[in-house]
Ligand code: SF4
């Protein structure tokens with residue numbers, strides 16, 4: 043008999059509280075400030091020192107100083123954040139939102155034109 047009362051107690055508590063789950067995707071959970079979503083290149087800040095390429099544990103960055111390109115394979119990236127920490131010019135940023143799904147596995151190449159540049163390129 044006590045089990046029945048316990049069940050009724052849990053049932054009434056749950057009825058008052060509402061569902062524990064969200065109606066995703068209509069209702070999305072707020073992103074945590076420390077979430078590791080995706081890597082973004084701020085190519086105008088890059089000096090092509092190659093430190094990020096050397097320190098990346100997943101071997102997914104290729105820097106070409108002569109051609110002024112910074113290349114990331116986002117499908118190989120484990121979003122550890124090491125490149126963000128070691129970059130001396132803040133040319134890489136961690137974004138909290140996840141990157142959008144893509145239908146093709148293509149590496150992302152960012153090229154820096156000589157001279158001052160504005161704008162950011164998603165990585
Ligand atoms: S992104 Fe940063 S660490 Fe990587 S090559 Fe550019 S300046 Fe160097």
Ligand code: SF4
Pocket residue numbers: 081097098099100101102103114118119120121122123124125126
């Ligand atoms: S977040 Fe980690 S795995 Fe991804 S590019 Fe940077 S160092 Fe490499």
